Amino acid sequence: MQSNIKDNVVFASPKNEEERAFIAGACVRKLGIKFPSVLDEFGNSTERAYTGWPDRIYLIDAQGRVVYKSKPGPFGFLPDELSAALAKTVGTTKKTEATDAPGSTQITDNKILIRENP
Numbered sequence: 001m002q003s004n005i006k007d008n009v010v011f012a013s014p015k016n017e018e019e020r021a022f023i024a025g026a027c028v029r030k031l032g033i034k035f036p037s038v039l040d041e042f043g044n045s046t047e048r049a050y051t052g053w054p055d056r057i058y059l060i061d062a063q064g065r066v067v068y069k070s071k072p073g074p075f076g077f078l079p080d081e082l083s084a085a086l087a088k089t090v091g092t093t094k095k096t097e098a099t100d101a102p103g104s105t106q107i108t109d110n111k112i113l114i115r116e117n118p
Helices: 002-006 017-031 045-050 079-090
Strands: 058-060 065-067 105-108 111-114
Touching: 058 079, 065 079
Parallel strands: none
Antiparallel strands: 058 065, 105 111
């Protein structure tokens, strides 16, 4: 991938668990990943069990329907598409005392504020 070349994260496929761990560690460091990362065993049993590829973003409406499904990520994640789908799904509101309530959603200037329930 061009982004891997740009970020200087290009490795040959590992041939064993030790090489895989070395490459994974190098990728975490070079890409500046700050969240905890784990490594599947060499046979990829976790990947097969949970089918985590390709990544997608789904937007589910209040009735439980899928109203937006992104293209495969990460390059298929288009924030403007998701923003438009959110606006269409939840509607736009003006900031009032009611929208400051827990569980409310507010969309202004293409920014979405979701207040979580305590």
